[in-house]
Amino acid sequence: MRFDYHTRYREGFALWRSPFDRNLYALLALILIVLPWVVTPFALGELSYLFILSIASLGLMTLTGFTGQVSLGHAAFVAIGAYGHAWFLSKGLPLPLSLLLTALMSAAAGLLVGIPAIRVSGLYLAMVTMAFAIIVEQVIGHWSSVTGGFTGLAVNDPSLWGASLAGPKTFYYFCLIMLCLVLLALLNIMRSGTGRALIGIRESEAASYALGISVKGMKASAFALSAGITGLAGALLAHHLKYLTPDGFTLLLSLELVLMVVIGGLGSLRGAILGAVLISLLPTAISRIKPFLPDSIAKQFGLETFIFGFVLAVFVLFEPMGLNGRWLKIRTFLESFPLYRRDTFKRNKRYMKSERYR
Amino acid sequence: MNAFWTTFAQLTLNGIAVGAIYALVALGLVLIYKATEVLNFAHGDLLVVSAFAAWGMITVWAFPFWLALMLTVVGVALFAYALDAFIIRRIAGQPQFAGVMLTIALAFMIRGAVSMLFGPESRNYPTPWSNQSMQIAGLSVANLQLVILGTAMLVTVILFLFFRYTLLGVAMQAASQNQLAAYLNGVRVKRVNSLVWALGGVTAAFAGVLLAPITMVDISLWFVTLKALAALVLGGFGSIPGAIVGGLLIGLIEQYAGVYMPDGTKDVVAYLVLIGVLIVRPHGLLGEAHGRRV
Amino acid sequence: MNTSLNTPSLLLNVTHLSLQFGGVQAIADLSLKTYSGEVLAIIGPNGAGKTSLLNAVTRVFDPSGGQIYFKDQDLTQLPRHQIAKLGIARTFQNIELFETATVLDNLLLGRNRFFQGHWWQQVLHTPALARLEEEARAEVETIIDFLDLTAWRNSPISGLPYGVRKVVELGRAICAKPELLFLDEPASGLNPEETRDLAFWIDDIRKELGITVVMVEHDMSLVSAVADRVICMAQGRILAEGSPAEVQSNPLVVAAYLGA
Numbered sequence: 001m002r003f004d005y006h007t008r009y010r011e012g013f014a015l016w017r018s019p020f021d022r023n024l025y026a027l028l029a030l031i032l033i034v035l036p037w038v039v040t041p042f043a044l045g046e047l048s049y050l051f052i053l054s055i056a057s058l059g060l061m062t063l064t065g066f067t068g069q070v071s072l073g074h075a076a077f078v079a080i081g082a083y084g085h086a087w088f089l090s091k092g093l094p095l096p097l098s099l100l101l102t103a104l105m106s107a108a109a110g111l112l113v114g115i116p117a118i119r120v121s122g123l124y125l126a127m128v129t130m131a132f133a134i135i136v137e138q139v140i141g142h143w144s145s146v147t148g149g150f151t152g153l154a155v156n157d158p159s160l161w162g163a164s165l166a167g168p169k170t171f172y173y174f175c176l177i178m179l180c181l182v183l184l185a186l187l188n189i190m191r192s193g194t195g196r197a198l199i200g201i202r203e204s205e206a207a208s209y210a211l212g213i214s215v216k217g218m219k220a221s222a223f224a225l226s227a228g229i230t231g232l233a234g235a236l237l238a239h240h241l242k243y244l245t246p247d248g249f250t251l252l253l254s255l256e257l258v259l260m261v262v263i264g265g266l267g268s269l270r271g272a273i274l275g276a277v278l279i280s281l282l283p284t285a286i287s288r289i290k291p292f293l294p295d296s297i298a299k300q301f302g303l304e305t306f307i308f309g310f311v312l313a314v315f316v317l318f319e320p321m322g323l324n325g326r327w328l329k330i331r332t333f334l335e336s337f338p339l340y341r342r343d344t345f346k347r348n349k350r351y352m353k354s355e356r357y358r
Numbered sequence: 359m360n361a362f363w364t365t366f367a368q369l370t371l372n373g374i375a376v377g378a379i380y381a382l383v384a385l386g387l388v389l390i391y392k393a394t395e396v397l398n399f400a401h402g403d404l405l406v407v408s409a410f411a412a413w414g415m416i417t418v419w420a421f422p423f424w425l426a427l428m429l430t431v432v433g434v435a436l437f438a439y440a441l442d443a444f445i446i447r448r449i450a451g452q453p454q455f456a457g458v459m460l461t462i463a464l465a466f467m468i469r470g471a472v473s474m475l476f477g478p479e480s481r482n483y484p485t486p487w488s489n490q491s492m493q494i495a496g497l498s499v500a501n502l503q504l505v506i507l508g509t510a511m512l513v514t515v516i517l518f519l520f521f522r523y524t525l526l527g528v529a530m531q532a533a534s535q536n537q538l539a540a541y542l543n544g545v546r547v548k549r550v551n552s553l554v555w556a557l558g559g560v561t562a563a564f565a566g567v568l569l570a571p572i573t574m575v576d577i578s579l580w581f582v583t584l585k586a587l588a589a590l591v592l593g594g595f596g597s598i599p600g601a602i603v604g605g606l607l608i609g610l611i612e613q614y615a616g617v618y619m620p621d622g623t624k625d626v627v628a629y630l631v632l633i634g635v636l637i638v639r640p641h642g643l644l645g646e647a648h649g650r651r652v
Numbered sequence: 653m654n655t656s657l658n659t660p661s662l663l664l665n666v667t668h669l670s671l672q673f674g675g676v677q678a679i680a681d682l683s684l685k686t687y688s689g690e691v692l693a694i695i696g697p698n699g700a701g702k703t704s705l706l707n708a709v710t711r712v713f714d715p716s717g718g719q720i721y722f723k724d725q726d727l728t729q730l731p732r733h734q735i736a737k738l739g740i741a742r743t744f745q746n747i748e749l750f751e752t753a754t755v756l757d758n759l760l761l762g763r764n765r766f767f768q769g770h771w772w773q774q775v776l777h778t779p780a781l782a783r784l785e786e787e788a789r790a791e792v793e794t795i796i797d798f799l800d801l802t803a804w805r806n807s808p809i810s811g812l813p814y815g816v817r818k819v820v821e822l823g824r825a826i827c828a829k830p831e832l833l834f835l836d837e838p839a840s841g842l843n844p845e846e847t848r849d850l851a852f853w854i855d856d857i858r859k860e861l862g863i864t865v866v867m868v869e870h871d872m873s874l875v876s877a878v879a880d881r882v883i884c885m886a887q888g889r890i891l892a893e894g895s896p897a898e899v900q901s902n903p904l905v906v907a908a909y910l911g912a
Contacts, residue, residue, distance in 0.1 A: 009790065012756075119640060123397055123454065127591060131630075132629075135626045135633075193769060197761070199750060204750060210736060211764045212765040215733065305473060309464065309468075309470060310466075316449065
């Protein structure tokens with residue numbers, strides 16, 4: 001059994017729950033830092049892609065997981081980030097400035113969507129964001145002068161103070177550092193007043209109003225923050241892809257992000273990263289399985305789509321709290337060892353409250 | 359001037375024909391939403407399944423068109439019933455988000471399965487009205503479009519009569535408004551909900567089988583769902599007449615936009631309408647505004 | 653803490669308030685005053701407009717007529733989320749707690765109207781912010797002691813029994829350190845023992861914390877035990893006003909609500 005022996009209030013809101021946790025995360029950090037010297041450049045590229053997806057997933061989690069607003073169109077912000085960053089770089093701006101401006105521009109777009117989106121909730125919001133993503137996709141395709149239209153846009157290599165960051169190792173560290181920065185910023189936000197207010201909006205708007213939380217303002221800010229983070233991920237993605245075309249930012253990407261967030265476990269930053277890990281590993285895992293399947297099933301990308309759907313269905317039906325939920329259950333089991341109650345995490349089903357009248 | 363009116367009238371006729379499809383699909387969506395509070399993102403994939411099933415029956419097994427249509431309708435209805443009975447029912451009581459996610463998952467699975475079984479090529483199959491068109495008051499219209507329009511109207515009228523005058527229809531309305539009260543009055547709510555899903559499947563089957571010869575039999579049929587969503591929002595969520603009105607209007611707006619507005623607008627105008635309606639008048643044209651008692 | 657306990661001042665002044673929902677007149681020409689340091693109970697049959705009155709004052713709804721003044725501040729023009737800053741807090745009839753958060757988080761959110769740090773302080777988690785958080789936690793701990801919630805401090809709301817949730821809801825409202833506290837049916841669903849505890853707490857809230865309480869209530873034993881003044885409403889209007897004994901013996905009130 002594990003007990004918290006806190007002697008100061010600040011231990012209650014510290015980043016790690018115990019010295020054991022801190023050491024574990026330190027070990028993980030060490031492994032990640034040492035990895036480039038033991039692993040092939042191809043794997044490094046895959047890991048960089050994983051970090052980029054993690055940042056995008058964190059961005060969506062900020063919105064959907066913490067404020068309860070569903071967005072089925074986050075690929076739009078990834079696209080805005082990618083194309084914006086590529087355009088800024090082509091105009092000769094230095095890398096840090098370009099990243100900052102891209103994030104701000106993406107945040108502004110998020111605000112643009114967020115302000116009208118505040119008036120609607122739940123399903124309607126899902127549809128507005130989906131419509132927005134489709135519109136952005138079409139705009140990118142048709143605005144050839146800036147985005148290169150359907151032929152595409154080449155991206156300059158990243159370089160900081162003259163040194164190129166394009167090599168596999170340097171790009172890996174670049175992405176890793178950005179991920180750590182974003183993660184730390186979000187962790188700090190979530191354990192302070194703003195984070196609590198965001199959760200409050202998700203759970204009960206009436207109570208949030210009564211407590212003095214500016215619900216509309218917070219929702220718009222959440223949209224902006226989420227869009228900004230996702231735009232940053234888009235900027236990094238531009239460097240990873242090296243050549244941008246509109247069909248890299250379709251509705252499918254939006255749904256992939258939603259998958260990450262839902263499978264990872266709504267409402268937790270750890271979940272966002274776990275979800276990103278699972279979803280980015282899935283295609284590689286599928287391509288490993290393909291040789292073992294009969295020929296008729298193994299063809300096309302139909303198999304991948306099917307398995308994505310199947311994994312999501314399994315999680316929604318049997319583990320709604322996602323991978324993070326499974327992690328929490330295992331951890332709680334280990335911590336309260338002989339006294340673990342299986343119903344600690346029992347879901348409360350509500351049959352009488354219709355969500356049509358939210 | 360005359361040319362303007364001719365074009366306008368032609369566009370209107372086209373718009374109504376296209377809108378009828380959207381209306382039919384939106385009708386299925388709104389039925390399912392009213393009954394089970396789940397927005398069925400997999401509806402478009404039911405269309406895909408219907409189209410491929412019809413193709414298989416007509417070209418591979420050489421069934422006559424009518425037989426294929428009837429079998430597809432019955433088959434997809436059963437499939438939709440099974441989807442609800444075995445899968446969707448399990449998430450009753452969970453927040454709405456879970457339902458959305460589950461239908462998205464089902465959509466992926468159905469799309470993937472169809473992709474795997476049939477491959478990526480577009481196909482087609484003949485109908486009794488393929489390649490025929492008529493002239494009405496100087497405007498040309500494909501016979502198939504007229505059939506689609508007629509089917510949509512027929513289905514709407516039959517559903518209206520069904521909900522109004524049959525016991526089962528009234529039971530469905532009751533179950534969609536207050537499940538507990540319906541239970542207490544002897545309505546077998548779970549079964550009724552699955553039957554509503556079956557009805558949704560019927561509308562999807564009709565839409566799929568009749569639309570596919572126009573737009574080809576492949577997975578991209580599912581895109582119609584998005585237009586149907588715009589139709590739903592425009593007409594008013596949760597309103598059956600609204601779904602129909604919304605579908606027709608979206609069809610018309612698209613046709614007009616194709617000619618009277620800048621290039622490329624036609625593809626996105628439905629989504630612009632969706633966003634616009636949700637901002638300006640969230641409960642659409644015929645829906646009711648809802649609040650919450652605290 | 654409270655300077656006005658001896659000389660009651662006018663806190664809430666509602667004049668000729670009316671509230672309409674479509675064709676339904678929820679409140680019709682209602683005027684009432686609330687003085688600092690008192691416990692005012694509002695009773696009446698269901699549909700009398702009691703909760704609507706609460707909602708009108710806390711700006712959930714826009715009144716269709718009349719004035720609401722809180723210490724010379726006109727409330728009818730304020731947006732909904734600025735009511736808390738003035739020092740008005742409320743609880744809800746159907747508990748509106750934050751289900752997935754812990755009791756501690758709910759109570760900390762009660763302190764939302766106080767300064768919680770600039771955004772850049774929060775993102776960087778500066779030492780100044782850590783100190784602010786510690787102070788907030790210390791304040792919340794006094795409320796936890798006050799309401800005997802120490803055993804439930806770190807439990808998520810979703811696992812708590814109903815009676816405890818009611819207390820947490822009360823605690824969250826108090827954490828905002830209001831001058832005026834609205835309680836919407838605080839004793840509904842509580843057993844007699846919990847209701848007795850509640851009576852003591854409401855008395856302590858008034859005496860120790862110096863908070864003026866306006867409560868909508870159906871439980872007449874609680875009203876008799878705690879309230880200084882009682883107002884009986886029916887069909888959107890005031891039926892009777894006075895001390896608990898006076899109102900309970902008023903024939904109009906007996907006919908409309910209490911029964912013989």
